[in-house]
Amino acid sequence: MNLVVDAPSGAVEITVADHDRTRPFLLLHGGGGVPTMARFADLLASRTRSRVLLPTHPGFGGTDRPESLASVADLAGAYVALLDKLDLSDVTVAGNSFGGWLAAEIALLGSPRVTAAVLIDAIGAAVPGHPVADVAGMTPSELAAHAWHDPSRAPAPSSGPSPDLRALAAYTGAAMSDPALLDRLTMLDLPVHVIWGESDRIVDTAHARALAAAIPKSRLTVLPATGHLPQLETPEAVLAAVAQAV
Template sequence: MDIAFTEYDRGRTFLLLHGGAGPASMTGFAGLLAERTRSRVLVPTHPGFAGTVRPGTLASTRDLAAAYVEWLDRLDLSRVTVVGNSFGGWLAAEIALLAGPRVTGAVIVNGVGIEVDGHPIARVAGLAPAELRKLSFHDVTKAPAGPGPGPDVEALIAYAGPAMADPTLLDRLGALDLPVHVIWGESDGIVDVGYGKAYAAAIPGSTFTVLPESGHLPQVETPADLLEVIAGPGRA
């Protein structure tokens, strides 16, 4: 399967996986990450997003993860760190579970996909743009201008389902055997910090970091803070 992507080539490889906000939510951060780490940064567009076609064979998050693993094999990439936000965080976890030694690290940023008692995922389908921005941002003035979600919501629901969760994922995360960093915006109104703590607790040896004054999209709202956590201060 062909997957459209943008590449920032600097050496080692980061695979940045967008969520429902689409690939544009990752492009600015990709440039920062490539510059700071001097790494190769790939920013794919999930089939069905941004006007691309979603094949009927891609009907779940695990289907999409398997397609990405096949794509990594075809590109013969190794030592890949997968970084995913929101739905992309769930996808990053699924890829890490499937990929074997090609993937050597994962970063889950305000991910969805698990079910946590007392910490429900906000229902975003049908929300007005202003309501969605309020849930997604600590400071709504940092939200990109635009009308809000469009047809991409259909692709998101096709992969993630209306509940945006897989009841088996929480238990399956225990099989991850690689460095995983779970990062959460403190003001996330879609999946709160308690949900993030449960995500990290399910992954053996994971690290959990909370970003203050940041919401569901730290790579958009507080990219410098997210970069410091992923790349480290002053790292070349």
């Protein structure tokens, strides 16, 4: 379904796949787009009998990104407006990679509709000595080696430049991090489960430890034999960890 929401930055149209059960989850994809989350959304909805919303971030998957959405905070505001429009409560916001950073920003907005967050291999934190890998300059084989514990399981890459990566950069900037994020997260007053792949070479486990240390009500789970996309590589382990967050 397509919904137009009145976000703080202006009217925004968001395309949302609604896996409708009861307990609501807002599931947020990373730079790889909705395909990196679609199967896990089905798994989460069917196994937990939950309502799982999987939006396409404006600018991804061939959708338009209005100029008013120029930061992660802008997009977070649009998703809080989406929750308001749907009149949802007791929402768990969960995201991978860029989606994890976005989940943190949504939680920081303090909406009473959001009661828990799950950060899965999230970018966004600036951790000294541990920069986010520059994926834009990698070959497909290099990207698979950084993102997967077992690179042979990585899907075949699409050809040509990715418009989704251009949309990602428009939200995150070239550094793909916010030096103030960890300090801001110390003020967060809701439970957050930090889930990380032990073999992630895009954002390594130093980021997981930094996020967990910054967030007062955090829990940290490190998944063995798992890279940057746990919901693809070890989905059952992620499902068990996510279920602990609510």
